[in-house]
Amino acid sequence: MFQRRCDMKLLCETRVVERPTQTVQSARASKATLVLGYKHSEGGDKELELVHFTPSNKAGMKYKLAGNIETIRTRFVNEGKATISLQVPAYDILIQSDVLTLKSFLQTLRIGLEGGDINLQETVHATPIPAKMQPIERMVISKPSEYPKEGFPETLRFLEIINNGLKTVPITICVLTNLSSLDLRQNSINTLPNALGELQLRALNLSNNEIGENCNWNWLLGSIRKSLINLDLSMNVIKNFPYYLVKLERLVSLRLNDNLMERVPFSIRRLQNLRSLQLNANRLKALPSCVEQMCLQSLDIAGNYFSDRQQITIEYPTEVPPLWVLAGRVILRNQIQYDEPGKLPTVIVDLIKELPICYCGKLIWNAKIYECSGLAYLRAISFLVSNASREYLTDNVICGRRCFGISILNRS
Numbered sequence: 001m002f003q004r005r006c007d008m009k010l011l012c013e014t015r016v017v018e019r020p021t022q023t024v025q026s027a028r029a030s031k032a033t034l035v036l037g038y039k040h041s042e043g044g045d046k047e048l049e050l051v052h053f054t055p056s057n058k059a060g061m062k063y064k065l066a067g068n069i070e071t072i073r074t075r076f077v078n079e080g081k082a083t084i085s086l087q088v089p090a091y092d093i094l095i096q097s098d099v100l101t102l103k104s105f106l107q108t109l110r111i112g113l114e115g116g117d118i119n120l121q122e123t124v125h126a127t128p129i130p131a132k133m134q135p136i137e138r139m140v141i142s143k144p145s146e147y148p149k150e151g152f153p154e155t156l157r158f159l160e161i162i163n164n165g166l167k168t169v170p171i172t173i174c175v176l177t178n179l180s181s182l183d184l185r186q187n188s189i190n191t192l193p194n195a196l197g198e199l200q201l202r203a204l205n206l207s208n209n210e211i212g213e214n215c216n217w218n219w220l221l222g223s224i225r226k227s228l229i230n231l232d233l234s235m236n237v238i239k240n241f242p243y244y245l246v247k248l249e250r251l252v253s254l255r256l257n258d259n260l261m262e263r264v265p266f267s268i269r270r271l272q273n274l275r276s277l278q279l280n281a282n283r284l285k286a287l288p289s290c291v292e293q294m295c296l297q298s299l300d301i302a303g304n305y306f307s308d309r310q311q312i313t314i315e316y317p318t319e320v321p322p323l324w325v326l327a328g329r330v331i332l333r334n335q336i337q338y339d340e341p342g343k344l345p346t347v348i349v350d351l352i353k354e355l356p357i358c359y360c361g362k363l364i365w366n367a368k369i370y371e372c373s374g375l376a377y378l379r380a381i382s383f384l385v386s387n388a389s390r391e392y393l394t395d396n397v398i399c400g401r402r403c404f405g406i407s408i409l410n411r412s
């Protein structure tokens with residue numbers, strides 16, 4: 001006996017246009033499921049309705065169908081397109097789908113509207129968008145057997161691979177262009193590929209790995225430089241502050257605690273968006289004097305090797321700096337805007353942002369750094385964790401005799 005095939009569910013892409021104003025509800029077509037079914041009224045009648053599930057409306061939007069259809073346009077049904085226009089609300093639902101399934105769905109709809117028996121379920125039992133159509137955005141892998149056999153889904157935005165014995169960042173991760181947050185803590189990573197820098201991550205956690213002197217930091221110069229906001233490099237074996245870190249100008253939070261660093265460079269002042277810096281449990285003897293010119297709100301420097309202030313013998317610079325540096329000094333002195341892209345050569349902008357700077361604001365080139373010679377009071381930092389008072393030893397630079405006279409090096 002011939003049995004009619006009834007498609008009551010249509011996996012498709014839809015756009016909804018509000019007819020009176022011709023407003024499109026979303027800029028792009030979104031994945032959707034359209035479901036036909038019956039709603040049973042209290043009086044025992046059943047009423048045909050259409051439920052429209054989208055990723056942004058997983059509960060589904062219900063529309064009455066009987067007596068409520070303005071038109072059903074099927075002119076382009078052979079291209080997999082159709083439009084259902086409702087009277088109330090005055091919406092046009094533009095549908096794109098597989099041709100055969102769409103035809104079958106429209107056929108079912110027509111029979112239903114004509115009152116034919118199409119053996120539909122109640123819409124309350126209708127399933128919304130199947131799981132495979134919902135983009136996978138978050139994945140946590142806590143043992144190697146949980147690795148996805150077909151590779152990571154492109155739609156991933158948050159990925160955690162913790163305690164998996166990773167030695168580096170797998171290249172299969174470095175191609176996930178939608179990834180925003182990557183957590184690789186508690187592995188054995190000791191080297192980082194340049195391709196990692198091509199991700200546009202906002203948060204990267206590399207804490208508790210084996211990152212140290214063998215690590216190449218060129219990845220910090222990729223597009224990640226413009227996106228990274230939170231970086232956690234704590235509990236590694238970093239001896240030298242990775243120079244390219246200062247290029248991450250959007251960075252707000254930087255954790256470098258529990259490493260082996262002895263110095264922080266003057267160029268850290270380039271991180272003008274940095275608000276939270278954790279340097280605790282390192283081997284620091286002093287902070288660069290420019291730390292007071294940063295906009296830090298939270299600083300942790302407990303558990304370092306701060307000791308006694310050094311007495312110094314001043315050696316005034318005699319060498320004439322290169323023209324780039326002189327140009328940088330003029331730009332700073334005259335308060336010329338230098339931060340607009342393309343306005344000045346990058347080399348000058350980098351020097352202005354990264355060179356050590358004297359108390360008078362003059363850029364210092366190739367001059368002696370007086371280690372542990374001054375004091376910082378860190379008054380502007382609202383949340384300071386330290387082992388001692390608010391006075392901290394600083395490394396300093398001095399442009400000349402006059403500045404030595406007014407500098408904090410001269411304070412007793």
Ligand SMILES: [Zn+2]
Nearest residue numbers: 358360399403
């Ligand atoms: Zn000076």
